[in-house]
Amino acid sequence: GAGVSQSPSNKVTEKGKDVELRCDPISGHTALYWYRQSLGQGLEFLIYFQGNSAPDKSGLPSDRFSAERTGGSVSTLTIQRTQQEDSAVYLCASSLAPTGGQQFFGPGTRLTVL
Amino acid sequence: AQSVTQLDSQVPVFEEAPVELRCNYSSSVSVYLFWYVQYPNQGLQLLLKYLSGSTLVESINGFEAEFNKSQTSFHLRKPSVHISDTAEYFCAVTRVGGYNKLIFGAGTRLAVHP
Numbered sequence: 001g002a003g004v005s006q007s008p009s010n011k012v013t014e015k016g017k018d019v020e021l022r023c024d025p026i027s028g029h030t031a032l033y034w035y036r037q038s039l040g041q042g043l044e045f046l047i048y049f050q051g052n053s054a055p056d057k058s059g060l061p062s063d064r065f066s067a068e069r070t071g072g073s074v075s076t077l078t079i080q081r082t083q084q085e086d087s088a089v090y091l092c093a094s095s096l097a098p099t100g101g102q103q104f105f106g107p108g109t110r111l112t113v114l
Numbered sequence: 115a116q117s118v119t120q121l122d123s124q125v126p127v128f129e130e131a132p133v134e135l136r137c138n139y140s141s142s143v144s145v146y147l148f149w150y151v152q153y154p155n156q157g158l159q160l161l162l163k164y165l166s167g168s169t170l171v172e173s174i175n176g177f178e179a180e181f182n183k184s185q186t187s188f189h190l191r192k193p194s195v196h197i198s199d200t201a202e203y204f205c206a207v208t209r210v211g212g213y214n215k216l217i218f219g220a221g222t223r224l225a226v227h228p
Contacts, residue, residue, distance in 0.1 A: 033215065033216075042219070042220045043204060043206075043216075045216065048215055091157070093158075102160050103160070103216065104160075105150075105159070107157045
Protein backbone atom coordinates (compact mmCIF):
# COMPACT_ATOMS: atom_id res chain seq x y z
CA GLY A 1 0.00 0.00 0.00
CA ALA A 2 1.10 3.52 -0.70
CA GLY A 3 -0.08 5.20 2.48
CA VAL A 4 -0.72 4.70 6.17
CA SER A 5 -3.76 2.53 6.77
CA GLN A 6 -5.86 2.24 9.88
CA SER A 7 -8.59 -0.13 10.93
CA PRO A 8 -11.38 -0.08 11.70
CA SER A 9 -12.46 3.20 10.15
CA ASN A 10 -15.31 3.45 12.65
CA LYS A 11 -15.81 1.78 16.01
CA VAL A 12 -18.82 2.07 18.27
CA THR A 13 -18.51 0.51 21.67
CA GLU A 14 -20.20 0.52 25.02
CA LYS A 15 -18.72 2.21 28.03
CA GLY A 16 -16.47 -0.17 29.92
CA LYS A 17 -15.50 -2.32 26.94
CA ASP A 18 -11.94 -2.66 25.63
CA VAL A 19 -11.05 -1.64 22.07
CA GLU A 20 -8.07 -2.19 19.79
CA LEU A 21 -7.15 0.16 16.98
CA ARG A 22 -4.66 -0.87 14.32
CA CYS A 23 -2.17 1.09 12.27
CA ASP A 24 -0.13 -0.09 9.28
CA PRO A 25 2.60 2.47 8.57
CA ILE A 26 4.26 3.09 5.24
CA SER A 27 6.78 0.35 4.53
CA GLY A 28 10.26 1.35 5.63
CA HIS A 29 9.15 4.16 7.92
CA THR A 30 10.89 3.70 11.24
CA ALA A 31 8.99 6.34 13.20
CA LEU A 32 5.33 5.85 14.15
CA TYR A 33 3.05 8.21 16.05
CA TRP A 34 -0.44 8.09 17.49
CA TYR A 35 -2.50 11.25 17.89
CA ARG A 36 -6.03 11.90 19.03
CA GLN A 37 -8.39 14.47 17.52
CA SER A 38 -11.36 15.44 19.66
CA LEU A 39 -13.71 18.40 19.81
CA GLY A 40 -12.64 19.54 23.22
CA GLN A 41 -8.90 18.94 23.00
CA GLY A 42 -7.98 19.39 19.35
CA LEU A 43 -5.08 17.30 18.06
CA GLU A 44 -3.01 15.72 20.83
CA PHE A 45 0.09 13.57 20.70
CA LEU A 46 -0.32 10.21 22.41
CA ILE A 47 2.72 7.98 21.82
CA TYR A 48 5.80 7.64 19.60
CA PHE A 49 7.77 4.60 18.45
CA GLN A 50 11.19 4.73 16.82
CA GLY A 51 12.86 1.52 15.77
CA ASN A 52 13.74 -0.64 18.75
CA SER A 53 13.98 2.26 21.18
CA ALA A 54 11.68 2.53 24.16
CA PRO A 55 8.51 4.37 23.11
CA ASP A 56 7.67 7.86 24.32
CA LYS A 57 4.38 7.38 26.14
CA SER A 58 4.25 10.87 27.58
CA GLY A 59 1.02 11.79 25.81
CA LEU A 60 -1.11 8.86 26.94
CA PRO A 61 -3.96 10.35 28.99
CA SER A 62 -4.32 7.50 31.47
CA ASP A 63 -3.11 3.99 32.26
CA ARG A 64 -6.15 2.64 30.41
CA PHE A 65 -4.29 3.49 27.20
CA SER A 66 -1.46 1.35 25.89
CA ALA A 67 0.19 0.70 22.56
CA GLU A 68 2.63 -1.69 21.04
CA ARG A 69 4.48 -1.99 17.80
CA THR A 70 5.35 -5.47 16.65
CA GLY A 71 8.35 -6.15 14.46
CA GLY A 72 8.92 -2.46 13.93
CA SER A 73 5.88 -2.23 11.68
CA VAL A 74 2.22 -2.63 12.65
CA SER A 75 1.04 -0.85 15.78
CA THR A 76 -1.98 -1.45 17.98
CA LEU A 77 -3.48 1.12 20.34
CA THR A 78 -5.55 -0.45 23.10
CA ILE A 79 -8.01 1.39 25.29
CA GLN A 80 -9.28 -0.56 28.28
CA ARG A 81 -12.54 0.11 30.09
CA THR A 82 -13.53 2.81 27.62
CA GLN A 83 -15.17 6.00 28.83
CA GLN A 84 -17.33 8.48 26.94
CA GLU A 85 -14.53 11.04 27.01
CA ASP A 86 -12.43 8.60 24.94
CA SER A 87 -14.68 9.30 21.95
CA ALA A 88 -12.48 10.86 19.30
CA VAL A 89 -10.71 10.24 16.02
CA TYR A 90 -7.47 8.36 16.59
CA LEU A 91 -4.83 9.17 14.00
CA CYS A 92 -1.69 7.26 13.19
CA ALA A 93 1.28 8.78 11.35
CA SER A 94 4.63 7.48 10.19
CA SER A 95 7.81 9.09 8.95
CA LEU A 96 11.02 7.97 7.35
CA ALA A 97 13.21 10.08 9.58
CA PRO A 98 12.53 10.95 13.20
CA THR A 99 13.76 14.51 12.96
CA GLY A 100 12.34 17.01 10.52
CA GLY A 101 10.87 14.28 8.38
CA GLN A 102 7.39 14.69 6.99
CA GLN A 103 4.77 12.73 8.87
CA PHE A 104 2.22 10.90 6.74
CA PHE A 105 -1.14 10.50 8.39
CA GLY A 106 -3.64 7.71 8.07
CA PRO A 107 -7.38 8.33 7.64
CA GLY A 108 -8.05 7.73 11.32
CA THR A 109 -10.37 5.57 13.37
CA ARG A 110 -13.49 7.28 14.67
CA LEU A 111 -14.24 5.86 18.12
CA THR A 112 -17.64 6.43 19.68
CA VAL A 113 -18.20 5.29 23.23
CA LEU A 114 -21.88 5.06 24.18
CA ALA B 115 7.67 22.93 26.05
CA GLN B 116 6.09 24.29 22.91
CA SER B 117 2.62 25.66 22.26
CA VAL B 118 0.78 26.90 19.20
CA THR B 119 -1.98 29.47 18.99
CA GLN B 120 -4.20 29.84 15.96
CA LEU B 121 -5.94 33.11 16.50
CA ASP B 122 -9.02 32.46 14.36
CA SER B 123 -11.21 29.42 14.76
CA GLN B 124 -13.17 30.23 11.60
CA VAL B 125 -12.40 32.38 8.58
CA PRO B 126 -15.14 32.96 6.03
CA VAL B 127 -14.03 34.44 2.72
CA PHE B 128 -15.39 34.90 -0.78
CA GLU B 129 -13.89 33.06 -3.72
CA GLU B 130 -10.91 34.83 -5.34
CA ALA B 131 -10.34 36.97 -2.26
CA PRO B 132 -7.02 36.87 -0.38
CA VAL B 133 -6.79 35.11 2.95
CA GLU B 134 -4.41 34.97 5.90
CA LEU B 135 -4.59 32.31 8.60
CA ARG B 136 -2.63 33.33 11.65
CA CYS B 137 -0.34 31.14 13.71
CA ASN B 138 1.85 32.08 16.64
CA TYR B 139 4.01 29.73 18.63
CA SER B 140 5.85 29.70 21.92
CA SER B 141 9.06 27.78 22.49
CA SER B 142 12.26 28.14 24.48
CA VAL B 143 14.16 26.20 21.80
CA SER B 144 14.34 26.32 18.02
CA VAL B 145 11.47 24.69 16.19
CA TYR B 146 10.42 23.40 12.84
CA LEU B 147 7.04 24.70 11.63
CA PHE B 148 4.31 23.05 9.61
CA TRP B 149 0.91 23.71 8.14
CA TYR B 150 -1.36 20.70 7.69
CA VAL B 151 -4.72 20.73 5.88
CA GLN B 152 -7.70 18.49 6.49
CA TYR B 153 -10.32 18.49 3.73
CA PRO B 154 -13.85 17.38 4.63
CA ASN B 155 -13.92 13.68 5.44
CA GLN B 156 -10.24 13.24 4.64
CA GLY B 157 -7.04 12.76 6.61
CA LEU B 158 -4.38 15.28 7.47
CA GLN B 159 -2.04 16.30 4.66
CA LEU B 160 1.12 18.34 4.87
CA LEU B 161 0.67 21.67 3.12
CA LEU B 162 4.10 23.20 3.69
CA LYS B 163 6.94 23.26 6.19
CA TYR B 164 9.80 25.40 7.37
CA LEU B 165 12.93 23.57 8.47
CA SER B 166 15.71 26.02 7.62
CA GLY B 167 16.89 28.43 4.93
CA SER B 168 14.53 30.87 3.27
CA THR B 169 11.88 32.04 5.69
CA LEU B 170 9.25 32.10 2.93
CA VAL B 171 7.95 28.68 1.97
CA GLU B 172 5.40 27.82 -0.67
CA SER B 173 3.04 24.97 -1.44
CA ILE B 174 2.16 23.61 -4.85
CA ASN B 175 -1.38 24.96 -4.70
CA GLY B 176 -0.55 28.62 -4.15
CA PHE B 177 -0.32 28.90 -0.37
CA GLU B 178 2.72 30.44 1.25
CA ALA B 179 3.87 30.97 4.81
CA GLU B 180 6.60 33.13 6.28
CA PHE B 181 8.57 32.26 9.36
CA ASN B 182 9.07 35.34 11.52
CA LYS B 183 11.35 34.48 14.41
CA SER B 184 11.10 37.85 16.14
CA GLN B 185 7.32 37.69 16.18
CA THR B 186 7.24 33.90 16.66
CA SER B 187 4.73 33.63 13.84
CA PHE B 188 4.15 31.43 10.82
CA HIS B 189 1.09 32.90 9.12
CA LEU B 190 -0.40 31.18 6.08
CA ARG B 191 -1.48 33.26 3.10
CA LYS B 192 -3.04 32.82 -0.31
CA PRO B 193 -3.64 35.75 -2.69
CA SER B 194 -6.76 34.25 -4.27
CA VAL B 195 -8.73 31.36 -2.78
CA HIS B 196 -10.90 28.77 -4.49
CA ILE B 197 -13.96 26.90 -3.32
CA SER B 198 -11.77 23.80 -3.16
CA ASP B 199 -9.61 25.41 -0.46
CA THR B 200 -12.45 24.97 2.02
CA ALA B 201 -10.92 22.87 4.77
CA GLU B 202 -9.51 22.96 8.28
CA TYR B 203 -5.94 24.16 8.57
CA PHE B 204 -3.64 23.23 11.42
CA CYS B 205 -0.39 24.91 12.35
CA ALA B 206 2.13 22.68 14.14
CA VAL B 207 5.63 22.83 15.58
CA THR B 208 8.26 20.36 16.63
CA ARG B 209 11.52 20.85 18.44
CA VAL B 210 14.68 21.04 16.35
CA GLY B 211 17.02 18.18 17.15
CA GLY B 212 14.36 16.10 18.80
CA TYR B 213 12.10 13.62 17.10
CA ASN B 214 9.19 15.33 15.47
CA LYS B 215 6.37 14.89 17.94
CA LEU B 216 4.01 17.52 16.58
CA ILE B 217 2.35 20.10 18.77
CA PHE B 218 -0.76 21.37 16.99
CA GLY B 219 -2.80 24.51 17.18
CA ALA B 220 -6.56 24.27 17.59
CA GLY B 221 -7.15 24.66 13.86
CA THR B 222 -8.78 27.27 11.63
CA ARG B 223 -11.77 26.40 9.54
CA LEU B 224 -11.54 28.19 6.19
CA ALA B 225 -14.90 28.48 4.46
CA VAL B 226 -14.76 29.80 0.90
CA HIS B 227 -18.07 31.09 -0.44
CA PRO B 228 -18.99 31.71 -4.08
